Amino acid sequence: MIRWSRFNIVSVTLGLAFLYLPILLLIIYSFNSSRLVTVWGGFSTQWYVHLFSNDTMLNAAWLTVRIALLSATIATVLGTLAAITLVRYTRFRGRILFSGMIYAPLVMPDVITGLSLLLLFVTSGVDRGFWTIVMAHTTLTMCFVAVVVQSRLLTFDRSIEEAAMDLGAPPVRTFFEVTLPIIAPAVFSGWVLALTLSLDDLVIATFASGAGAKTLPMLIYSQVKLGVTPEINAICTILIGVVAVGVICASIATKRREVQRQRDEQAAAAA
Amino acid sequence: MKALGSLIYQRLVIIVPYAWLLIFFLAPFLIVFRISLSTKALSVPPYDPSFAWSDSFSDWWDKLQTMSFDNYVWLTGDPLYMNAYIESLQIAGISTLLTLIIAYPIAYGMAQAPRTIRPTLLMLVILPFWTSFLIRVYSWMSILSTTGLLNQLLMGLGIIHQPLVILNTNTAVYIGMVYSYLPFMVLPLYSALEKMDGTLIEAAQDLGCTPIGAFWRVTFPLSLPGVIAGCMLVFIPAVGEFVIPDLLGGSQTLMIGKVLWTEFYSNTDWPLASAVATILLLVLVVPIVFFQHFQARADEKGR
Amino acid sequence: MKSLGNIRRSFAPWTDPSAKPYISFKNVTKKFGDFTAVDNLSLNIYNREFFALLGASGCGKSTLLRMLAGFEQPTTGEIVLDDQDLAGTPPYRRPVNMMFQSYALFPHMSVEKNIAFGLRQDGMPKAEIDDRVAQMLKLVKLEQFAKRKPNQLSGGQRQRVALARSLAKRPKVLLLDEPLGALDKKLREETQFELMDLQQSLGLTFVVVTHDQEEAMTMADRIAVMSHGQVVQVATPAEIYEAPNCRFVADFIGDVNILDGNVTSTQSGIVEMAVESGFTVRTASGDTPSAGSRASLAIRPEKLRVTPRAPANASVNAAEGEIWDIAYLGDMTVFHVKLKSGQVVKASSLNAVRAVEEPFAYDQNVWVSFDENAGVLLKD
Numbered sequence: 013m014i015r016w017s018r019f020n021i022v023s024v025t026l027g028l029a030f031l032y033l034p035i036l037l038l039i040i041y042s043f044n045s046s047r048l049v050t051v052w053g054g055f056s057t058q059w060y061v062h063l064f065s066n067d068t069m070l071n072a073a074w075l076t077v078r079i080a081l082l083s084a085t086i087a088t089v090l091g092t093l094a095a096i097t098l099v100r101y102t103r104f105r106g107r108i109l110f111s112g113m114i115y116a117p118l119v120m121p122d123v124i125t126g127l128s129l130l131l132l133f134v135t136s137g138v139d140r141g142f143w144t145i146v147m148a149h150t151t152l153t154m155c156f157v158a159v160v161v162q163s164r165l166l167t168f169d170r171s172i173e174e175a176a177m178d179l180g181a182p183p184v185r186t187f188f189e190v191t192l193p194i195i196a197p198a199v200f201s202g203w204v205l206a207l208t209l210s211l212d213d214l215v216i217a218t219f220a221s222g223a224g225a226k227t228l229p230m231l232i233y234s235q236v237k238l239g240v241t242p243e244i245n246a247i248c249t250i251l252i253g254v255v256a257v258g259v260i261c262a263s264i265a266t267k268r269r270e271v272q273r274q275r276d277e278q279a280a281a282a283a
Numbered sequence: 284m285k286a287l288g289s290l291i292y293q294r295l296v297i298i299v300p301y302a303w304l305l306i307f308f309l310a311p312f313l314i315v316f317r318i319s320l321s322t323k324a325l326s327v328p329p330y331d332p333s334f335a336w337s338d339s340f341s342d343w344w345d346k347l348q349t350m351s352f353d354n355y356v357w358l359t360g361d362p363l364y365m366n367a368y369i370e371s372l373q374i375a376g377i378s379t380l381l382t383l384i385i386a387y388p389i390a391y392g393m394a395q396a397p398r399t400i401r402p403t404l405l406m407l408v409i410l411p412f413w414t415s416f417l418i419r420v421y422s423w424m425s426i427l428s429t430t431g432l433l434n435q436l437l438m439g440l441g442i443i444h445q446p447l448v449i450l451n452t453n454t455a456v457y458i459g460m461v462y463s464y465l466p467f468m469v470l471p472l473y474s475a476l477e478k479m480d481g482t483l484i485e486a487a488q489d490l491g492c493t494p495i496g497a498f499w500r501v502t503f504p505l506s507l508p509g510v511i512a513g514c515m516l517v518f519i520p521a522v523g524e525f526v527i528p529d530l531l532g533g534s535q536t537l538m539i540g541k542v543l544w545t546e547f548y549s550n551t552d553w554p555l556a557s558a559v560a561t562i563l564l565l566v567l568v569v570p571i572v573f574f575q576h577f578q579a580r581a582d583e584k585g586r
Numbered sequence: 587m588k589s590l591g592n593i594r595r596s597f598a599p600w601t602d603p604s605a606k607p608y609i610s611f612k613n614v615t616k617k618f619g620d621f622t623a624v625d626n627l628s629l630n631i632y633n634r635e636f637f638a639l640l641g642a643s644g645c646g647k648s649t650l651l652r653m654l655a656g657f658e659q660p661t662t663g664e665i666v667l668d669d670q671d672l673a674g675t676p677p678y679r680r681p682v683n684m685m686f687q688s689y690a691l692f693p694h695m696s697v698e699k700n701i702a703f704g705l706r707q708d709g710m711p712k713a714e715i716d717d718r719v720a721q722m723l724k725l726v727k728l729e730q731f732a733k734r735k736p737n738q739l740s741g742g743q744r745q746r747v748a749l750a751r752s753l754a755k756r757p758k759v760l761l762l763d764e765p766l767g768a769l770d771k772k773l774r775e776e777t778q779f780e781l782m783d784l785q786q787s788l789g790l791t792f793v794v795v796t797h798d799q800e801e802a803m804t805m806a807d808r809i810a811v812m813s814h815g816q817v818v819q820v821a822t823p824a825e826i827y828e829a830p831n832c833r834f835v836a837d838f839i840g841d842v843n844i845l846d847g848n849v850t851s852t853q854s855g856i857v858e859m860a861v862e863s864g865f866t867v868r869t870a871s872g873d874t875p876s877a878g879s880r881a882s883l884a885i886r887p888e889k890l891r892v893t894p895r896a897p898a899n900a901s902v903n904a905a906e907g908e909i910w911d912i913a914y915l916g917d918m919t920v921f922h923v924k925l926k927s928g929q930v931v932k933a934s935s936l937n938a939v940r941a942v943e944e945p946f947a948y949d950q951n952v953w954v955s956f957d958e959n960a961g962v963l964l965k966d
Binding site: 020134166 | 289303309311393403412414418422425426462530557563572575
């Protein structure tokens with residue numbers, strides 16, 4: 013269509029380099045046998061070994077994962093309901109407030125959301141810990157899920173639902189047998205988005221948690237303030253690796269499905 | 284088409300998320316405001332007055348009387364806080380602008396790329412977003428420190444002889460902000476630019492426009508919705524940003540997110556922190572409402 | 587008695603005063619905010635009819651269909667099906683099935699599952715469902731495509747699946763929303779006859795919405811021409827074509843020449859007019875307009891004769907002019923003749939012989955003539 017000029021290639025390459033530089037450095041230094049960033053002490057995996065005997069970190073990691081899985085799942089359900097409301101029910105009392113409450117958390121600074129949730133928990137006498145972090149993360153991430161699912165629903169062909177109802181399926185059955193399977197990819201990517209946001213969150217988790225619960229970001233943050241420990245590099249690299257593998261697999265799977273779909277359509281057209 | 288679902292299900296779909304958000308999003312703001320009217324105390328919870336269900340009406344009334352706007356008076360009177368708000372807005376504003384300038388060529392390049400590699404480019408831009416934000420900011424700490432990679436590189440190349448002090452200054456904050464918020468700017472821009480019809484540029488050039496002229500008169504105006512969305516997605520959270528100024532900024536970097544955190548954790552002055560938060564919210568209310576309005580209108584168009 | 591068109595119709599329940607309509611719209615109005623899509627419309631459709639709703643976009647035909655299916659509720663008025671008022675009945679409880687314009691096949695289900703969907707909703711036992719699905723596949727000749735998904739099918743195949751799916755539950759009434767719109771010309775023609783055969787053999791009532799006149803004329807027993815939310819005329823294709831009740835219908839269907847003028851006299855079934863194009867017209871008509879009133883005569887192009895010389899009686903129903911334009915269409919030729927008054931009329935003739943001895947030429951002086959039964963006196 014439009015030729016890719018040199019300027020464009022340079023911009024994109026520089027941009028990507030800028031984005032990936034810190035990540036690459038982190039990975040490299042996680043294999044640095046020396047503690048100092050300035051000195052390359054040779055290749056070593058000792059920090060990974062240290063990591064696996066570091067109980068505090070492992071516990072924090074496990075806690076973070078549990079919180080993320082739980083809050084992401086609840087957020088996906090709530091966010092999907094919210095998306096349906098936004099798209100299908102355009103007129104009900106309080107709709108403006110509702111849509112405001114969905115979009116505001118997307119841009120609200122974490123410190124405000126975090127502080128407000130903490131005060132909620134304190135004034136209502138709820139003990140802060142695992143469950144309060146789950147509730148806090150759910151509240152934030154459900155809005156992101158809602159936006160993702162909503163944009164899919166907007167392009168959804170309503171006549172398919174009408175066909176289902178015409179054939180005798182009442183609305184709830186139509187949703188579960190027809191609509192949901194079709195929008196499933198969007199719902200899934202909403203879930204993944206919620207998962208990532210939860211795994212990564214520092215500020216809200218700090219406000220919403222109590223003495224007992226320390227998530228991995230909270231742990232990393234406190235250690236970073238004290239001084240860099242190379243185990244952090246190691247765990248960061250592992251996280252990056254896991255995510256990268258996940259994203260690449262998803263991309264390949266999507267691409268393959270796309271190619272298959274195109275092949276199917278061509279075969280059908282030729283038939 | 285109005286869904287003909289049984290009314291109960293319809294109501295449930297609306298009520299469940301609505302109730303959740305009312306309880307966990309809206310109500311807390313009211314609580315923040317109420318606490319901002321209290322004073323710090325050495326009790327648990329660390330503010331006065333603290334209401335209890337066992338209070339009688341007269342207790343209640345007495346406690347109510349002790350609440351005041353003192354915190355607000357304190358905040359508006361002390362130039363430190365006012366400066367913090369102003370500097371936050373400044374830093375966020377400049378960061379947004381820088382992010383826009385850097386993101387635009389990237390998004391433009393992506394939109395111009397051959398169709399087959401666009402999904403790959405998109406994936407490459409999104410991938411860092413899936414990795415931890417905290418980790419990446421932390422990585423910049425080691426790059427920008429006086430013994431960090433950047434200084435090593437520059438000194439090694441002989442460009443400078445004394446290490447540059449970047450870490451713990453506003454410059455580091457800008458770098459950190461641009462880095463962290465880049466995907467939020469690139470994605471809406473890319474989305475807007477990709478939808479643009481290339482033949483419009485050709486038409487402009489056919490009518491006598493230079494390539495640069497065509498860009499400013501055709502491409503940029505058409506990409507404006509993406510520009511606005513991106514700026515909103517960067518500016519608003521950046522004003523209240525905490526992690527980046529905390530890790531990369533210095534003691535002179537006065538951002539309101541840090542102030543709030545300090546008041547809350549270091550000084551355990553919850554009422555004051557609440558007041559800080561309330562004022563921040565008021566400051567941001569206009570852009571937030573604008574953002575919501577903008578989103579709602581974009582949704583209508585997509586309908 | 588002469589009949590319009592040359593088809594003998596034995597099936598005509600609408601002519602029988604004792605026949606009860608199967609579907610009845612009674613003073614149905616549908617408003618969307620300020621916009622009135624359907625305006626106080628009343629219509630009767632009989633059992634086993636192939637009925638077409640014909641009109642331009644925005645005339646309300648799709649809205650009417652959707653109200654029958656249950657996706658819209660009338661603002662006022664009643665819709666009655668087989669003696670039951672459909673008000674308040676949701677679409678999933680109506681004995682009506684619809685074939686959608688976009689086919690609306692479930693993309694995540696195979697052809698089999700798509701067809702079986704409606705049967706599953708009714709709780710039919712599995713063995714019966716399998717039987718019925720096999721029957722349907724045989725009916726639309728898609729047996730070997732049973733396991734395929736919609737995106738692996740061509741447009742024509744998808745249409746058959748949509749048809750099979752909508753017939754699987756053996757509804758009494760099948761609604762079809764622009765069923766042939768997405769097909770290419772040849773496929774469209776084949777499918778038209780297939781649909782007609784299917785309707786006859788299954789004994790169902792079909793209600794088709796279309797903007798394509800040819801489709802409506804070919805397939806339907808009766809057509810309702812709609813405009814601005816109202817039914818302008820309901821009649822058989824022949825009646826619609828040869829006896830339009832107003833200018834709109836005359837103009838909407840096929841090509842027509844309209845001669846406006848003043849009535850000079852009316853006697854024993856013949857109305858005499860002086861038309862603005864400058865000649866005298868005598869036409870057979872059941873109406874008796876008074877002398878001096880305005881009237882219009884609608885004549886189809888194929889009813890006009892073009893001759894190089896004046897006809898025997900050139901004082902009535904004949905006019906002189908020149909060949910203004912010629913459109914050679916292969917099977918027929920349409921001559922645009924510019925009369926002395928300046929009005930251009932269209933006259934078409936079949937090319938019944940391969941080679942003509944004296945073909946017409948541009949600007950040639952010719953005569954256009956027709957007889958008393960050739961045209962229809964229009965009421966407005």
